[in-house]
Amino acid sequence: xxxxxxxxxxxxxxxxxxxxxxxxxxxxxxxxxxxxxxxxxxxxxxxxxxxxxxxxxxxxxxxxxxxxxxxxxxxxxxxxxxxxxxxxxxxxxxxxxxxxxxxxxxxxxxxxxxxxxxxxxxxxxxxxxxxxxxxxxxxxxxxxxxxxxxxxxxxxxxxxxxxxxxxxxxxxxxxxxxxxxxxxxxxxxxxxxxxxxxxxxxxxxxxxxxxxxxxxxxxxxxxxxxxxxxxxxxxxxxxxxxxxxxxxxxxxxxxxxxxxxxx
Ligand SMILES: NC(=O)c1ccc[n+]([C@@H]2O[C@H](COP(=O)([O-])OP(=O)(O)OC[C@H]3O[C@@H](n4cnc5c(N)ncnc54)[C@H](O)[C@@H]3O)[C@@H](O)[C@H]2O)c1
Ligand SMILES: CCCCC[C@H](O)CC\C=C/C=C/C=C/[C@@H](O)[C@@H](O)CCCC(=O)O
Numbered sequence: 001x002x003x004x005x006x007x008x009x010x011x012x013x014x015x016x017x018x019x020x021x022x023x024x025x026x027x028x029x030x031x032x033x034x035x036x037x038x039x040x041x042x043x044x045x046x047x048x049x050x051x052x053x054x055x056x057x058x059x060x061x062x063x064x065x066x067x068x069x070x071x072x073x074x075x076x077x078x079x080x081x082x083x084x085x086x087x088x089x090x091x092x093x094x095x096x097x098x099x100x101x102x103x104x105x106x107x108x109x110x111x112x113x114x115x116x117x118x119x120x121x122x123x124x125x126x127x128x129x130x131x132x133x134x135x136x137x138x139x140x141x142x143x144x145x146x147x148x149x150x151x152x153x154x155x156x157x158x159x160x161x162x163x164x165x166x167x168x169x170x171x172x173x174x175x176x177x178x179x180x181x182x183x184x185x186x187x188x189x190x191x192x193x194x195x196x197x198x199x200x201x202x203x204x205x206x207x208x209x210x211x212x213x214x215x216x217x218x219x220x221x222x223x224x225x226x227x228x229x230x231x232x233x234x235x236x237x238x239x240x241x242x243x244x245x246x247x248x249x250x251x252x253x254x255x256x257x258x259x260x261x262x263x
Contacts, residue, residue, distance in 0.1 A: 001130070001230045004029035007082040009075065011114055012092025013063050016186035017134065020218035021089050026053045030087065033078035035063040035071075035165030037092075052216035055182050065092045066102075075117040085121045085227055090114035091134040093152075095192050100148040107152035112159060119174055121168070128173025132228050133160050135178045137240060140250060145198060145206045153180075157238055161252075164236030173234040177228045180250070182242045185215040214243045223247070 008025045012018040014036035016212035022032050026049060036042040039062045046060040059081050063074040079085050090111040096103050111133050122129030138146065138154030157178050164176040183189055191196065194209065228239055238250040 001232050002029075003034060003087075006030040006034070006086040007078070008087035008089070009033040009035065009078050009085060009118075010089045010091055011035045011063070011110065012134075014038045014045055014167050016188060017181070017218055017221055018089070020090045020222040021059070021091060023047070024222040025056055025087065025217075025229075028226070031056075031060055031082050032058050033074070033081070034058055034060045035074050035092075036163065037062070037064040065090075065114060065239045066105045066171060068113060071113055072117060075114075075121065079121055084125060084127075085118065085152050086125075086127065087132075088114060088118035088122075088129070088131045089134065089225070090118075093188070095146055095149045095188055097146055097148055098197055102224075103148050104152055107149070108155045108159075111156050115159070115163060115176065119172065121237070122174045123170075123172040125173070130161075130175045130177070130229055132225060133176070133178045135160070135180045135238070137180050137181055137182045137242070139178070140238075140240065143206070145202050146192070151238070155171075161238070162237050168235055175232070176237065177234055177237045179221070179228060180238060180240045181216055181221045181224075182213060182240075183210045183215045184221055185217055189215060192255060202220070216241060216243050 008030045010018050010022050013022050013034040022034055025032050034042055044059045046058055049058050061074040062076055063070045065071055092110055093107045094103055118131050131220055133156050135156040136153040138150045139157045143150045160176050160178040167174050221241055224241045226238055239247055240250050241247045
């Protein structure tokens with residue numbers, strides 16, 4: 001898929017991975033709608049991108065992905081502004097085991113609702129579209145320090161795979177894939193390391209593992225994201241990204257995916 005002239009929407013895009021995904025889309029000629037609950041950071045970032053790419057290439061929409069009204073409104077505003085929607089990345093996520101219900105609402109409900117809204121718009125377009133959901137290696141292997149975060153990321157992978165198969169069967173023209181990075185150097189990672197509520201041997205173990213394998217930087221993950229967006233042969237693919245092993249597609253024991261991308 002050539003990204004020139006394509007329209008994308010990225011949730012949780014004011015910093016970290018979301019910001020890097022926006023930037024790689026812009027560099028490749030797409031127009032991007034930036035959604036984030038952090039309004040000052042989102043506005044500041046839009047101003048930075050305006051300098052490099054021009055004000056017409058992006059729009060910033062304040063949006064909490066846990067709000068059905070705000071998320072719907074943001075999708076519709078994006079379509080109104082740019083005339084179509086080709087690429088959606090449901091990326092917003094938090095790692096808060098104390099407020100575990102909020103973690104489920106942001107990480108899982110936000111991704112599910114974002115996927116449904118994207119499907120609704122894209123399946124009406126002749127060219128279809130692509131949805132990339134940000135999961136984590138914690139969606140493939142348990143992260144003992146963060147059981148609820150682990151559950152949400154397993155949920156994203158199961159949901160994305162099921163929807164991808166359904167999309168092929170229904171010939172909706174929409175591809176759905178998920179991205180599973182290992183530890184990445186962002187504020188989310190720092191917030192877990194600095195969280196005094198998380199203590200003890202499991203935290204020490206996790207930090208040791210993190211130090212041993214080393215954190216990815218956001219641009220390494222953005223390159224893998226670009227591959228998932230542009231490779232039109234992949235639907236239902238789950239991509240794991242590690243510092244040492246790089247980006248690889250996950251092979252599941254019970255593979256229910258239909259082999260072809262939706263037509
Ligand atoms: N950093 C890592 O180690 C790592 C590894 C694998 C996966 N991930 C996943 O990548 C995604 C991005 O994480 P990050 O590391 O860039 O974190 P980050 O904290 O740097 O950025 C997250 C962004 O999401 C926004 N956000 C949070 N709640 C929101 C809400 N309710 N509505 C809209 N926006 C919201 C924040 O304001 C922020 O801009 C998350 O889904 C995270 O689980 C992160
Ligand atoms: C703690 C930081 C929170 C950031 C969460 C990110 O999504 C990154 C998650 C990345 C990797 C997860 C790896 C899980 C690995 C386990 O299967 C195992 O190798 C680790 C064993 C230790 C344990 O039981 O937790």
